[in-house]
Amino acid sequence: MNLKELAAELRLSQTTVSRALNGYPEVSEKTREIVLAAAQRFGYRPSPAARRLATGRAHALGVVFNAERNAFMDPLFVEYLAGVAETSAKEGFDILISPSTPRDEIVSFGRLARDGTVDVIILSAPQVTDARIALLSELEFPFVVHGRPPEPAGVSYIDIDNFGAFQQATSFLIQLGHRRIMLMNGEEHFTFAQDRSRGAAVAFAAAGLPEGLLEEHFMPMTAENAYRCARQALESDARPTAILCGSILVALGVLRAAAELGLEVPRDLSIVAHDDEMPAFPADQFHPQLTTTRSSIRAAGARVAEMALARVAGQKPGAVAEVCN
Amino acid sequence: MNLKELAAELRLSQTTVSRALNGYPEVSEKTREIVLAAAQRFGYRPSPAARRLATGRAHALGVVFNAERNAFMDPLFVEYLAGVAETSAKEGFDILISPSTPRDEIVSFGRLARDGTVDVIILSAPQVTDARIALLSELEFPFVVHGRPPEPAGVSYIDIDNFGAFQQATSFLIQLGHRRIMLMNGEEHFTFAQDRSRGAAVAFAAAGLPEGLLEEHFMPMTAENAYRCARQALESDARPTAILCGSILVALGVLRAAAELGLEVPRDLSIVAHDDEMPAFPADQFHPQLTTTRSSIRAAGARVAEMALARVAGQKPGAVAEVCN
DNA sequence: GGAATCCCCCAAAGCGCTTTGAACGAGGGG
DNA sequence: CCCCTCGTTCAAAGCGCTTTGGGGGATTCC
Incomplete structure (x- = not known):
């Protein structure tokens, strides 16, 4: 009818x-x-199609889904998506997943923005120089960011306090007497990696320690990479006594390296992992249990979706800039 | 323009x-x-909107996303989605994620099917009596299934050989001399759980062993549930010497229980896990390493998307019924 | 009582595409 | 020479909704 x-x-x-x-x-x-x-x-x-044609609004929000990145390094994407789904369902908004490979990601964005299939785009893991943000800004297409954008002015975003978290964790380890600390960070071009790096550096400076004692590695945060990197570091003469992990996956790799080298955690090696809460792999289900500093990625997904809907409803870009935790 | x-x-x-x-x-x-x-x-x-209105076809495929289920028990959903995304991208199809809670899942399906927002629906984890399949069949809306539907006639689906995998794994354990075997299965209402159950039972019968030696548990496959269940079983007098796990998550919980009770794997306890390949948490990154029987969920996602697109192109339902592995 | 003011409601014009039915030459067969 | 077919092209009618620009009737005000 x-x-x-x-x-x-x-x-x-x-x-x-x-x-x-x-x-x-x-x-x-x-x-x-x-x-x-x-x-x-x-x-x-x-009929949504007719309404869409008549109004020009799609009643849908877009999430660009980078298959490579997500599958190997981001088991949390589901959880994040669940949060987005939760709130978007309330408003009757659909979620359009635009698949893309890292190469044609920017093309995907352009298509999505021009086609009118979605009203707003949510993007994650902003980079230090981010072509996606540049493109959407230029097209004046509404978007919100999950993570700290390189130039926050005029951009609505939500972020966790990566700087603070790593500063605190590092200070904590220093207080415990650790001197040789290793930071296993994400890839350098992500803003979150920069923030974490700065946090650790500031903690070292505050303690009056030379920065050289902080051994930092930037890499894609897979368990395999972490394993290799940790293994190498732990075999060296001046092996770190504590490792700061950028994700649970990284911690998993480090744990394996430590176990293989006969190092006991936490006796021979301290491990601190920072990641969002992972219901499927709760940190306390690991053995040995890990010290983690957690936040709810699901809540973040819900919040960022709210922001997205607000943008659709006419809220100015840059109106929201939240840092949680 | x-x-x-x-x-x-x-x-x-x-x-x-x-x-x-x-x-x-x-x-x-x-x-x-x-x-x-x-x-x-x-x-x-x-304009996709105009085309959609004129042709009545949406150029999109629908995936209903059950946030509860996926977040807690299915870290593989991302990987699956990546597979779906891969092939749908080739045809320029969008993927619409329809969020739902377990309660209103059926409503979501109805909406999706009637709205014309998608041309075909992919559904996963079919149940023994599946209201979603019944509904879509009645509406004569195109759909394909990932997993074995309860009544395969006239339904296109793709499945892995759950029966065979568990029969073999069980036989294998029996051959190694195990007698008290525990099967930690998914919830009883899923067809895959039934198939796995049958596989194990047949292996027992073939070996001439009484069925009573197979201790089977049906439950939501979370690490926490597995931990509790395994802990209880391993503390009992007649503790199992081998455990068949329905997923890696389950194995994780079992491992923890074993470790806490001082049982060494595989000396005191054999663990076999069956799950799809999990790039983010590769089985060999666990310590101790697990014996798993793996298949690629990403490939499955890609294949099921192909089937979905074929249905849109006019292929008859039930034309495809693949069992891989 | 007539004009001004609301309050409701309507006809019709889009939105941008597909698709039906018809037109119009050009060529071929009788 | 006329009729028919074939190959191209077109005008116009939808698809199902929103939204503009009125319009009629009841109410109010002078």
């Missing part, structure tokens, strides 16, 4: 029925009730 | 331009070339 039929059934014009259903004030309460009741009764559902 | 403007520019009718672009035979090769070149030059992109 479509609007025309419904209107005919009610002996009203399409205009009136449409307005009644969409809550416009030009229609009397009495007819509105009648219309709503009839819509309910006939199970009328407006 | 829209079709009308492009047509005006070319001094052709919209009809001709549309047909030229969509490869219809009624237009001469010469004009087609001219049109294609102009479209390229002006960067013309047809």
Whole structure:
């Protein structure tokens, strides 16, 4: 059943029925009730395609999904998506996953922004120089960011306090007497990696320690990479006594390296991991249990989706800049 | 730039331009070339919304995303999604994630099927009596299934050989001399759990062993559940000497239970886990390393998406029924 | 009582595409 | 020479909704 039929059934014009259903004030309460009741009764559902064409709005939010990155390094993407899904469902918004490889990611963005298939784009893991942000800004297409954008001015985003978390964790290890500390960080071009790096460096400076004692590695945060890197470091003469891990996956690799070298945690080696909460692999299910500083990525997903919806509703870009934890 | 403007520019009718672009035979090769070149030059992109309204086809495939289930028990969903994304990208199909809670999942399906926002639905983890399949069948809405549907007739699906895998694994353990074997299975209402259960039972029967020696547990496959269940079983007098795990997550919980009880793997306890390949948490990164029987969920995602696209292209339901591995 | 003011409601024009039915030359067969 | 077919092209009618620009009737005000 479509609007025309419904209107005919009610002996009203399409205009009136449409307005009644969409809550416009030009229609009397009495007819509105009648219309709503009839819509309910006939199970009328407006066609999204038609509405989209008429209004120009898609009633959907876009998430670009980088298959490579997500599958190997981001088991949390599901959890994040769950958060996004939660709030978008409330508003009846659909979520469009635009698949892309790292190479054509920027093309995907362009397509998504120009096609009008979505009203707003959520992007994650901003980089120090981020082509996606540049493109969307230039197109003046609404978007929100999960993570700290390189130039936060005029951009709505939500971030966790990576700087603070790593500063604290590092200070903590220093207080415990550790001197040779290793930081296994994500790839250098991500802003979060920069923030974490700065946090650790500041902690070293505050303690009056030479920076050379902090051994830092930037790399894609897979378990395999972490294993190799940790193994090498732990075999060296001046092996670190504590390792700061950028994710649980990294911690997993480090643990394996330590176990193979007969190092006991935490006796011979301290491990601190910072990651979002991972319901599927709860940190306390690991053996040995890890010290982690956690935050809920699901909540983050929900929040960032809220921001996205707010942008669609007309909120100015840059209106929101939250740092949680 | 829209079709009308492009047509005006070319001094052709919209009809001709549309047909030229969509490869219809009624237009001469010469004009087609001219049109294609102009479209390229002006960067013309047809509006998906308008096309959707006119054709009734959405050029998108739907995946219903059950946040609860996926976040806690299915870290592989990302990987699966990556596979789906890969092939759907090739055809230029979008992926619509329809969020839902377990409660309103069926409503989500109905909405998706009736709205015309997607052309086909992919559903996973079919159950012994599956309301979603019943609904889509009744609506005659195209869908394909990842996993064995309860009544495979007339349904296109792809599955891994759960029966065979668990039969073999069980036989293998029996051959090694194990008698008290525990099977930690998924929830009873999933067809895959049934298949696995049957596989193990058949192996026992084939070995002439009484079924009572097989201790089977059906449960949501989280690490926490597995931990609790394994802990209890391993503390009992007649503790199992081998455990068959339904997923890597389950294995993780079992490992922890074993470690806490001072049982060494594989000396005191054999563990076999069956799961899809998990790039983020490769089985060999665990310590101790696990014996797993693996398959690629990403490939499965890609294959099931192919099937979905074939259905859209007109292939009959039930035309494909693949069992891999 | 007539004009001005609301309040509701409507007809019709889009949104940008596909697709039907028809037109119009050019060529071929009778 | 006329009729028919074939190959191209076109005008126009949707697809199902929103939204503009009125319009009629009841109410109010002078």
